[in-house]
Amino acid sequence: MTTQSERAGPLTSSFRPCILVSETHHPFLGAVGVFANALERIARDGFYGAAGIAGVPDGGERRQIADIVTTSGMSLTYWTSFVLAAQHLNLSALDPELRARSVSTIKRQMDDAMECGASALGVLSGPDPGPAARPAALEALCDSLRELATAGAHRLTVVIEPLDREIHKKGLLGPMSDSVAVLDKV
Numbered sequence: 001m002t003t004q005s006e007r008a009g010p011l012t013s014s015f016r017p018c019i020l021v022s023e024t025h026h027p028f029l030g031a032v033g034v035f036a037n038a039l040e041r042i043a044r045d046g047f048y049g050a051a052g053i054a055g056v057p058d059g060g061e062r063r064q065i066a067d068i069v070t071t072s073g074m075s076l077t078y079w080t081s082f083v084l085a086a087q088h089l090n091l092s093a094l095d096p097e098l099r100a101r102s103v104s105t106i107k108r109q110m111d112d113a114m115e116c117g118a119s120a121l122g123v124l125s126g127p128d129p130g131p132a133a134r135p136a137a138l139e140a141l142c143d144s145l146r147e148l149a150t151a152g153a154h155r156l157t158v159v160i161e162p163l164d165r166e167i168h169k170k171g172l173l174g175p176m177s178d179s180v181a182v183l184d185k186v
Contacts, residue, residue, distance in 0.1 A: 001014050016048075016075060017049060018049070018052065018075075019048045020052040020079075021038050021051050022035075022054035023038065023054035029082065030055075030057070030073045032060075033058075035053045035061065036061045036064040036065050036068065039051060039065055039069070039076075040068055043074055045061060049073075049074060050080075051074055051076055051077070052076070052122065053077075053116070054083075055083050055092065056112060057078070057079075058147075060126055062116045063115065065116040065117060065154065066116055066117035067186075068117075069116065069117070069118075070106070076119060076120075077115055077118060077119070077121070077122050077159065078109070078112065078118040078120070078122065080122060080123050081120065081124050081161070084105075084123070084124055089102035090126035090128075091103065091123060091124070091126050092126040092137040092149060092172045093140060094133060094137060094140060099140055102144065102145050106148055106184065107148065109153050110154045113119070114156065118156060119156065120157040120158070121159075122159050122160050122161060122171060123148070123186060124145070124160070124173075125141050125156060125160060125162070125163070125171050128172045128174065130174070138172065138178065141182060142185045145158060145182070146186055149157050158181045160179070160182075160183075162174055162175075162178075164178065
């Protein structure tokens, strides 16, 4: 008789439940120690093998997080979505100055992510500018992603979260077909 885990095959060994701490602890964003304390409890519990956090401005907390990540073997994604929103940045901006400022800011976030022990950096595409400007914005996004993917000595995997284009978030990278096309170009 075949057991459930035998039927599941390799998926079982590679699946790692993830918790997005920046969402579960949203009211406490910016408070020093919140992410480190949460990650310590999560690591101790042992259920989650991966976590996502956002902007950790305190260097001491970043080093504490790195220790937790190293000790626990947890995978960590460092999300930049709150920084992008708070500073009105846009990786797909058609304004070259805004796009350059956006890429530069995210590169600095990469330094913080590395200090936290993150293996991935999460970004958003920016708002959809509408059908007429969409092709140019998608190309600008590709340029930004290429810059981030080759930035310095970072060993981070850059991940991008597609958001809906029509209903709520109204992101440039909404439909999967556009997401695949962008990733193929990058």
